[in-house]
Amino acid sequence: MKLAKRLVLTTAALATAAAGTLLTTTVGHAAQAQSATAHVDAPATLKVPEGNRLTGVFDARGVQTYLCTDGAWKLLEPAATLSYKRDRAHRPVALHSRGPVWVSTVDGSAVNAAALVSSPKTGTIPELLLKATATRGAGVFADVSYIQRLNTSGGVAPTTACTGTDQVSVPYSATYAFYKPGK
Template sequence: MQLTKRLVLTATALAAVTAGTLLTATAGQAATAQRPAHPGVDAPAALKVPDGNRLTGVFSAAGVQTYTCTDGAWKLLEPAATLWARNDGSRRTVALHSRGPVWVSTVDGSAVNAAAIANSPKTGTIPELLLQSTATRGTGMFADVSYIQRLNTHGGVAPTTACTGTDQVGVPYSATYAFYKPAK
């Protein structure tokens, strides 16, 4: 039964990501037009990537932060987002982001797991983060990723209302993810 519940949740999260991506496309386009070419350069001091790493990819993302009711309070269960790249004015999906946290390339199957090591709170939205890789898989775009920054966050904050039982809710969010690898 737990597996069935997890599969239903994943399907619900993916549906929410798709809906969130469609609903936030215009806002994401506006945010992209205002974003610097290398967001890591403008990251808060707490989120700076250590020297010896180079920026290898910057992708816009839209999805949901899924919260579940635990002991009467909303707790983060999992993110579910689609990352995309812009080429000649069009969007191309390049990765999916989910619980772990993990990012899996839809282009080459490579993946990176990471853990947050620093955050920079923002009013009215989920915090910006610096994450350090805990594992990578494959030889593609996420091979050897060392650090990830979550920047330009919008939305995704847990509800402030009370919850009961096993309530769950997906809150739309958008962000920019910057990926770094060791400089060679």
């Protein structure tokens, strides 16, 4: 597929799209999140340490954007919208972008994280276990301790050569599971 035909989305474009569909209430969706978070399947290498509890499971759709650096594609940033796992309307409740950071479009809370463990998968970006490095706000992402990126599909950098400062955005999807310290 030619670069000109590839889907190019930016974090700003995703934010604009999500802003147009902000949820007006969080009470019903908080209950929905709790019912959707009983369990997630993850490889043993990506298990969250004991003492943490699952608090949210979200489907993500977006892109992995790559930049041509010294003739090779290097990850520049992800850009994705997250919706509750069981929300068939896929209403955005969070944005995921460079950092990596996840920001709630419902309550403004946010979590930054760093990858601890990567579990490669053929033909798609790897699954990850991430540890939170900072949180902000009092909402859904307050006090998050760990994040799992699971069920990945797509998002792999092109295998073709590149020149100059070309950019390409490759569609991907994943499930993100968020954990907080147990009480």
